[in-house]
Amino acid sequence: MKTVCEVCGGDIEVPDDAIKGEIVSCPDCGSEYEVVEIKGGEPILKPAEEIGEDWGE
Amino acid sequence: MELSILYDRLRWEEKAIAEEAKKMEINVSLIDAKSHPLILVGEDGLTNSKFGDVVLERCMSHIRGLYYAAVLEKEKLVINSYKVLSLTTNKLLTTLTLDRANVPTPKTAVAFSLESALELADKMGYPLVIKPIIGSWGRMVACIRDRREAEALFETREMLHEPLQQIYYLQEYVKRPPRDIRAIVVGDEIITSIYRYQPEDDWRTNVARGGAAVLAKLEPGQEEIIIKAAKAVGEGVLGVDAMESERGLLVHEINGCVEFKGASSVSTVNIPKRIVDYAVEKVKR
Numbered sequence: 305m306k307t308v309c310e311v312c313g314g315d316i317e318v319p320d321d322a323i324k325g326e327i328v329s330c331p332d333c334g335s336e337y338e339v340v341e342i343k344g345g346e347p348i349l350k351p352a353e354e355i356g357e358d359w360g361e
Numbered sequence: 362m363e364l365s366i367l368y369d370r371l372r373w374e375e376k377a378i379a380e381e382a383k384k385m386e387i388n389v390s391l392i393d394a395k396s397h398p399l400i401l402v403g404e405d406g407l408t409n410s411k412f413g414d415v416v417l418e419r420c421m422s423h424i425r426g427l428y429y430a431a432v433l434e435k436e437k438l439v440i441n442s443y444k445v446l447s448l449t450t451n452k453l454l455t456t457l458t459l460d461r462a463n464v465p466t467p468k469t470a471v472a473f474s475l476e477s478a479l480e481l482a483d484k485m486g487y488p489l490v491i492k493p494i495i496g497s498w499g500r501m502v503a504c505i506r507d508r509r510e511a512e513a514l515f516e517t518r519e520m521l522h523e524p525l526q527q528i529y530y531l532q533e534y535v536k537r538p539p540r541d542i543r544a545i546v547v548g549d550e551i552i553t554s555i556y557r558y559q560p561e562d563d564w565r566t567n568v569a570r571g572g573a574a575v576l577a578k579l580e581p582g583q584e585e586i587i588i589k590a591a592k593a594v595g596e597g598v599l600g601v602d603a604m605e606s607e608r609g610l611l612v613h614e615i616n617g618c619v620e621f622k623g624a625s626s627v628s629t630v631n632i633p634k635r636i637v638d639y640a641v642e643k644v645k646r
Contacts, residue, residue, distance in 0.1 A: 325371035325393055358423040360497015361620040
């Protein structure tokens with residue numbers, strides 16, 4: 305599946321087995337997106353949260 | 362039996378746990394903490410019932426996961442519990458807890474202003490290590506070699522105007538081989554252990570910073586210390602980090618939302634399955 309990066313207009317490849325919540329990134333500009341849902345074979349993305357001070361394991 | 366996996370950014374680990382649960386024919390739901398508000402005090406028609414019998418708290422944001430567990434465990438079995446997370450999320454509290462339980466841990470001190478942090482650093486001697494009390498992946502962990510570096514670093518932290526950055530958690534720089542130990546503890550058992558070798562261009566061993574995972578074989582005495590450390594913060598699914606020093610094994614950190622992609626790449630143990638097994642067992646108990 306493919307979609308377009310809203311930052312730079314580059315092509316973002318979303319794996320066919322992607323699931324809600326997964327992170328994909330734009331190979332051109334590096335912007336990260338979270339998969340919101342896959343609707344009729346079309347991925348719907350939103351900008352991913354930026355890394356936080358408290359992120360980790 | 363239904364297992365819920367709480368996440369805010371889906372990692373390899375959460376997907377692996379979900380896949381193993383499905384293989385075991387367990388109903389599994391992946392729930393995004395960001396889009397699921399919780400009820401603290403009931404309101405007609407609103408409940409937290411969308412969660413399964415047991416919830417694996419796997420948020421990348423420690424603060425989000427901590428408070429989510431606090432609310433949710435009123436109604437559900439949450440792994441790890443709020444109590445465990447409250448200790449593992451915070452390095453200062455982890456150190457205190459380990460020391461109280463007589464678990465060997467690096468010499469550590471804390472200061473609450475730039476001036477007293479400099480005095481403290483001088484007294485402790487260089488090199489030493491500064492760590493944010495909340496944080497992970499070696500982020501903002503620095504080795505300070507002398508007073509000049511301490512001044513530069515502390516002044517920078519002061520200018521961040523972040524309350525947590527004004528807590529100067531200083532630790533001795535432990536002489537160790539170019540590796541540390543990451544033991545994955547599930548319940549009261551070490552299910553697998555790895556050495557994390559620091560990359561050539563970094564003194565930190567975090568896999569997130571390029572540390573290389575190699576399967577470790579621990580000595581019984583080392584295992585004993587790791588288990589004692591895990592018990593000190595409470596039972597759960599934990600990543601216990603320790604260093605081999607001249608004084609023996611020193612436990613320096615415990616991770617309450619352990620990542621195990623690196624360990625899985627070298628271990629023969631099916632780590633996500635062991636986590637699911639543990640959750641199932643806890644529900645039965």
